[in-house]
Amino acid sequence: MAEPAPLLQTPLHAEHVTLGARMVPFAGYDMPVQYPTGILTEHTWTREHAGLFDVSHMGQAFLVAEDKSHETVARALEALIPADVLNLKPNQQRYSQLLADDGGILDDLMVTRVGAPGHEGRLYLVVNASMKEADYAHIQARLPDGVSLDRKDDLALMALQxxxxxxxxxxxAPETAGLPFMMSTDVRIGDSQCHVSRSGYTGEDGYEISCRAEDAAKLWNRLLADPEVKPIGLGARDSLRLEAGLCLYGHDIDTTTSPIEAGLIWSIQKRRREEGGFPGAGRIQREIKEGPARVRVGIRPEGRAPAREGAIITTPEGREVGIVTSGGFGPTVNGPVAMGYVSKDLSALGTDLHLVVRGKPLPAKVAAMPFAPHRYKR
Incomplete structure (x- = not known):
C-alpha cells in the first residue's frame, strides 16, 4: 500500500508547537485544532476580544491579464464563477463559487480586484486548502489567451477576528481602522509588506492579512503581543463559522449543491442573474425563478445533545427528508446548532423536524440563520 503523503506545514508551524497546540492533519497540512485553554475558551475569546488564526494553508493566487485590462481579467473569471467581477471597484472583494457545468459547486473562493497603481488587470484569489490543486488546474485549463494564473505559494495568511x-x-497600521467591510488595502507593518482585507469566517468584524512567508512568524508574534489577542485553532474556527451560518466546502456545499439550494443567491449580483454566461447558468436561473427543490436551513435541536454531520433529518412521523451537513454545540447561543438540506415545503421557520442521533430521533425546529448575529463593519 502506498505511503500517505507527508503532511505539509505552514510558515507558522513552529509557533503553534511552541504555544502547545494540539496538531492534527487537515487538508494535507499539520494544523492546530486547539491550544491548551481549549476550544470553548478560544471561541468565547474571539467573540469578546480578538482571535488570531493561521489560515496559511489556503491557496493564494493572482489572475493576470497581459494587457493590464480589468475587463479582460474580469471576463475570464466570469466565465467560471457567477459573481459580478466586472463591476468590482479597485480593492473591493467578493465571495463566489467555482461552478461545474451542471451548476454544482467545485469550491468557494474570495476574489479581490487589485487596486495598487501599476498592478492593473490583476485579481487576487483565495481558495480552500483542500481544493487548491484541483481549483488551479480547473482555472488554468479554462483561461483564454492573454490571461494567466500566478500561484503564490510563498505567502502566509492569518485572520484577526x-x-x-x-x-x-x-x-x-492606522489606515486599516477605516477600511469598510469587503474592502482591502496594502500596508506596511514594521518591515513587512501586507495585503489586508476587512473580512473573515467567524461572523465577527475582523481582517485577513497576507504577507510573505518569511515575515509571518514576526507578524504573528507582534499581534499576539497585544493582550487582547489569543491564538485560535481549527476547532473554534469551525464552531464560530457554524454559529455564523457560513458554509464549509465539502460539507454544506459541494458538487451536488447549487448556490441557490445553498442559500447563496446574495452572492450572485443582478447582472449575472439576468445575463448568465457562467457554468450551470440555465439551472441556476431556473432555480431562481421557480425555487429549488431543496434548501439549506438552520436547525435548532431541542435539549443539549448536538447532532453532527451525517445525522438523518426526518419528519416527526419518521419520513427521511434530509441530512445534517454541519452540526455541533454553539457556545455563544449555549445550545446545539446545525445546518442541513430539506425539501422546500419543510423549510419554513419553526417547522418541526427530528434529527436521528445514535439511533434515537430528537426533536428540532427549522431556525433562522445566523444563530449568532453577524457583526461585520458595514
Whole structure:
C-alpha cells in the first residue's frame, strides 16, 4: 500500500508547537485544532476580544491579464464563477463559487480586484486548502489567451477576528481602522509588506492579512503581543463559522449543491442573474425563478445533545427528508446548532423536524440563520 503523503506545514508551524497546540492533519497540512485553554475558551475569546488564526494553508493566487485590462481579467473569471467581477471597484472583494457545468459547486473562493497603481488587470484569489490543486488546474485549463494564473505559494495568511480586531491592527497600521467591510488595502507593518482585507469566517468584524512567508512568524508574534489577542485553532474556527451560518466546502456545499439550494443567491449580483454566461447558468436561473427543490436551513435541536454531520433529518412521523451537513454545540447561543438540506415545503421557520442521533430521533425546529448575529463593519 502506498505511503500517505507527508503532511505539509505552514510558515507558522513552529509557533503553534511552541504555544502547545494540539496538531492534527487537515487538508494535507499539520494544523492546530486547539491550544491548551481549549476550544470553548478560544471561541468565547474571539467573540469578546480578538482571535488570531493561521489560515496559511489556503491557496493564494493572482489572475493576470497581459494587457493590464480589468475587463479582460474580469471576463475570464466570469466565465467560471457567477459573481459580478466586472463591476468590482479597485480593492473591493467578493465571495463566489467555482461552478461545474451542471451548476454544482467545485469550491468557494474570495476574489479581490487589485487596486495598487501599476498592478492593473490583476485579481487576487483565495481558495480552500483542500481544493487548491484541483481549483488551479480547473482555472488554468479554462483561461483564454492573454490571461494567466500566478500561484503564490510563498505567502502566509492569518485572520484577526473579533470586536477588538480594529483597535489591535489600528495600532500597527492606522489606515486599516477605516477600511469598510469587503474592502482591502496594502500596508506596511514594521518591515513587512501586507495585503489586508476587512473580512473573515467567524461572523465577527475582523481582517485577513497576507504577507510573505518569511515575515509571518514576526507578524504573528507582534499581534499576539497585544493582550487582547489569543491564538485560535481549527476547532473554534469551525464552531464560530457554524454559529455564523457560513458554509464549509465539502460539507454544506459541494458538487451536488447549487448556490441557490445553498442559500447563496446574495452572492450572485443582478447582472449575472439576468445575463448568465457562467457554468450551470440555465439551472441556476431556473432555480431562481421557480425555487429549488431543496434548501439549506438552520436547525435548532431541542435539549443539549448536538447532532453532527451525517445525522438523518426526518419528519416527526419518521419520513427521511434530509441530512445534517454541519452540526455541533454553539457556545455563544449555549445550545446545539446545525445546518442541513430539506425539501422546500419543510423549510419554513419553526417547522418541526427530528434529527436521528445514535439511533434515537430528537426533536428540532427549522431556525433562522445566523444563530449568532453577524457583526461585520458595514
Amino acid at each position: 473579533g470586536p477588538s480586531a480594529e483597535a489591535v491592527l489600528g495600532k500597527l
